[in-house]
Amino acid sequence: MLIFWLTIFSLVANYVESAVITADPCTVISGKDWVSPAEARACMTAFPLEPQARANVIEVVSKMLPFHASENYQLQAPPPFEKIHVNLASELVRLNTTQYSSEFEFHLDMQRTMQRANDGHFTMYNYCYDRLYHTFIPLPLVFLTDESNGKRDVFIAPEAFKVASEEFKDQIEFWQNGLPGILKGNLASLSGSKVLLIDGEDPLIAVNDSANVKGVSQAFATRQNYFFASYGHDLEDWTYNMGDFAHQAYPIVDSVQLTVQRPNNTQTDVFTIPYRARANVLAKEHIKDLSSYRQKICIADENTNGADRNDTSASSQSDPDENPEIAFLHQEYEPGLELSKSPMRIQRDGIPSDLPDMDIALPEDLRPKSDPLDESHGAAQFFMLDGNKTGVLLYGSFFARGRRATRLVARRLLQGLQKLKDDGADRLIVDVTNNGGGAIRLSHWLHRILMGYSDKTYPQAGLDTTARAGPLAQIIVEQIITKDLDPRNRSRYNPARWRNAQHRPLPLNKNWLKTGPKLMINGKYDAFSERLGQEAQPFRDTLGIDPPQERLFDPKNILILSNGVCFSSCGLFSVRMAKSHGVRTVVAGGQNNIRQEYTGMIGAQVINFKDIDTEVKSAKLKNHTLAPPDFLSRSAMSVTWRLGYGVNNPNEPEEWQPHWADIAFPLTLSTVNNPEAIWKALASQYLGNNTLFRVQKP
Ligand SMILES: *[C@@H]1O[C@H](CO)[C@@H](O)[C@H](O)[C@H]1NC(C)=O
Numbered sequence: 263m264l265i266f267w268l269t270i271f272s273l274v275a276n277y278v279e280s281a282v283i284t285a286d287p288c289t290v291i292s293g294k295d296w297v298s299p300a301e302a303r304a305c306m307t308a309f310p311l312e313p314q315a316r317a318n319v320i321e322v323v324s325k326m327l328p329f330h331a332s333e334n335y336q337l338q339a340p341p342p343f344e345k346i347h348v349n350l351a352s353e354l355v356r357l358n359t360t361q362y363s364s365e366f367e368f369h370l371d372m373q374r375t376m377q378r379a380n381d382g383h384f385t386m387y388n389y390c391y392d393r394l395y396h397t398f399i400p401l402p403l404v405f406l407t408d409e410s411n412g413k414r415d416v417f418i419a420p421e422a423f424k425v426a427s428e429e430f431k432d433q434i435e436f437w438q439n440g441l442p443g444i445l446k447g448n449l450a451s452l453s454g455s456k457v458l459l460i461d462g463e464d465p466l467i468a469v470n471d472s473a474n475v476k477g478v479s480q481a482f483a484t485r486q487n488y489f490f491a492s493y494g495h496d497l498e499d500w501t502y503n504m505g506d507f508a509h510q511a512y513p514i515v516d517s518v519q520l521t522v523q524r525p526n527n528t529q530t531d532v533f534t535i536p537y538r539a540r541a542n543v544l545a546k547e548h549i550k551d552l553s554s555y556r557q558k559i560c561i562a563d564e565n566t567n568g569a570d571r572n573d574t575s576a577s578s579q580s581d582p583d584e585n586p587e588i589a590f591l592h593q594e595y596e597p598g599l600e601l602s603k604s605p606m607r608i609q610r611d612g613i614p615s616d617l618p619d620m621d622i623a624l625p626e627d628l629r630p631k632s633d634p635l636d637e638s639h640g641a642a643q644f645f646m647l648d649g650n651k652t653g654v655l656l657y658g659s660f661f662a663r664g665r666r667a668t669r670l671v672a673r674r675l676l677q678g679l680q681k682l683k684d685d686g687a688d689r690l691i692v693d694v695t696n697n698g699g700g701a702i703r704l705s706h707w708l709h710r711i712l713m714g715y716s717d718k719t720y721p722q723a724g725l726d727t728t729a730r731a732g733p734l735a736q737i738i739v740e741q742i743i744t745k746d747l748d749p750r751n752r753s754r755y756n757p758a759r760w761r762n763a764q765h766r767p768l769p770l771n772k773n774w775l776k777t778g779p780k781l782m783i784n785g786k787y788d789a790f791s792e793r794l795g796q797e798a799q800p801f802r803d804t805l806g807i808d809p810p811q812e813r814l815f816d817p818k819n820i821l822i823l824s825n826g827v828c829f830s831s832c833g834l835f836s837v838r839m840a841k842s843h844g845v846r847t848v849v850a851g852g853q854n855n856i857r858q859e860y861t862g863m864i865g866a867q868v869i870n871f872k873d874i875d876t877e878v879k880s881a882k883l884k885n886h887t888l889a890p891p892d893f894l895s896r897s898a899m900s901v902t903w904r905l906g907y908g909v910n911n912p913n914e915p916e917e918w919q920p921h922w923a924d925i926a927f928p929l930t931l932s933t934v935n936n937p938e939a940i941w942k943a944l945a946s947q948y949l950g951n952n953t954l955f956r957v958q959k960p
Pocket residue numbers: 317320324354355358
């Protein structure tokens with residue numbers, strides 16, 4: 263079933279041919295919550311690729327590439343990431359000339375091509391297509407170890423029916439009635455089944471097919487883990503991710519055949535189950551016919567492109583924050599997509615969404631039995647395990663919305679950790695499962711308070727960084743420093759925002775993009791800014807709070823737990839904890855003969871097209887030949903704006919240095935997606951008195 267590129271194309275193309283007779287395939291799905299993938303696809307592929315639309319996207323992407331710090335590294339990543347190689351410049355030539363049967367097909371090819379960089383900071387999003395129809399089957403999978411023989415196998419999650427019947431109340435009957443024979447109406451009996459075959463093949467083939475096109479993370483094991491269901495915690499509540507098998511971003515797969523062995527059954531069951539596509543809020547509200555779909559969802563709106571900061575008449579201002587001084591710090595995962603007033607939720611692959619139908623809740627009986635401590639706040643939740651020996655910080659996102667929120671999180675992190683200590687804990691599990699990052703400052707803060715004051719946390723508790731010095735970026739800096747175009751220090755390109763490698767302010771009259779190294783990367787000349795030093799201290803100034811002098815926990819007594827999905831700010835935090843202090847990292851789940859990695863995407867800072875466009879417009883350079891044009895479609899794009907230098911090799915980016923987890927923790931039917939059960943097992947196996955403390959090898 264999954265997802266061979268060519269099959270998708272021919273499938274889409276065939277559909278378009280057969281749909282010619284239908285007058286308007288979008289009227290068929292108008293107002294419906296649930297449709298078949300084929301119905302959604304017919305509407306989404308009904309619009310041809312117009313030459314002007316293609317030219318616009320190709321020009322934006324190609325003119326954004328010089329802002330992407332990893333472009334030349336990704337031509338051929340060094341070991342152990344040598345499978346990552348994509349030449350985007352030449353791929354753009356291909357995308358510019360290939361025949362596509364629809365704009366959707368072009369978008370998919372563009373997005374999948376960019377995903378070959380396996381870099382979640384390097385993304386392309388189009389509201390016209392991405393997650394317009396979330397496509398589900400009610401059978402999330404998990405990867406478990408059979409306790410009887412130690413073998414790892416794919417299972418239908420034991421909680422599958424509970425999750426699906428709760429989340430898909432209005433659709434579960436459809437699936438129930440579609441099952442054959444004794445399974446009809448008996449969907450619940452499939453929960454916990456062992457999956458023997460997917461579409462007649464070893465399930466691991468489907469897992470690999472998905473991992474090979476997923477993008478997001480350099481770590482292959484982590485891309486495999488995305489196939490499976492997992493838990494998380496966003497700014498509000500526990501979440502449940504169904505995994506890429508059961509929840510797809512596009513309606514391109516119609517059904518899947520599974521061969522399973524149900525619990526306590528000796529015979530096998532073979533059945534085919536259809537995917538169903540659920541309209542998101544945009545589709546639900548705006549798709550009346552093809553024309554309303556195009557006009558209301560697909561055309562650039564006031565949030566798509568940037569604006570000159572000094573143009574008070576412009577309806578759109580790039581910095582969404584009330585305080586521009588801090589806005590840039592948590593722009594990680596803030597790609598300018600403010601769609602509604604509701605709080606933004608950050609998906610685990612970094613794509614922000616405020617569409618309410620994105621959230622699926624972790625079932626009550628899988629949540630910790632004990633209440634979180636009162637100090638808990640947002641994505642930071644504190645728990646105490648039995649006996650007050652081991653505390654837990656569950657930290658699902660480094661994101662905080664705005665300056666006040668960031669300061670409050672910093673305070674609560676300290677108060678919660680101190681409370682765990684005061685109540686007797688001398689061991690700590692930091693659970694960052696599905697933490698896609700957020701505020702860079704908070705990652706420095708958490709590292710600094712856990713580990714105390716030392717030359718490893720002061721003055722630099724993060725990583726030194728460098729920004730790519732592309733030709734237009736250099737001219738932006740030139741404009742700012744020679745024409746005083748940024749008197750309020752709002753531009754990321756203003757030297758007033760940064761410190762040098764000695765952590766002293768950059769001179770205001772020098773072009774900091776011209777004082778850095780000229781490099782040869784994979785045979786291409788490249789240029790980066792001079793080395794930038796720390797950006798978060800003194801914390802009194804940046805977060806309104808001073809850290810205590812002493813460390814809170816002994817690094818021997820800390821475990822950092824995730825499913826590998828710990829990216830960006832979360833990656834910065836974990837890398838410093840693991841490599842500078844020897845804190846052990848744990849990845850739960852996954853295949854045991856594939857090495858697990860505790861982070862697979864660090865960057866240091868992402869920037870989106872809208873913010874680059876604001877920089878260009880504010881520097882009065884929109885007419886420059888190197889400047890990307892405005893997007894015509896309701897699209898968004900992001901690139902890696904800065905790279906962090908490594909801990910073990912401080913002269914090369916941390917991005918391409920190894921991040922092997924110390925412990926690959928197997929999951930079972932009784933621990934999977936049950937965070938408290940996992941924490942307890944880890945505490946007794948790895949934080950007990952007799953545990954050998956292993957210092958991570960570089
Ligand atoms: C794409 O094609 C157009 C028209 O042929 C051409 O002007 C443009 O330079 C091409 N862009 C790239 C990146 O190849």
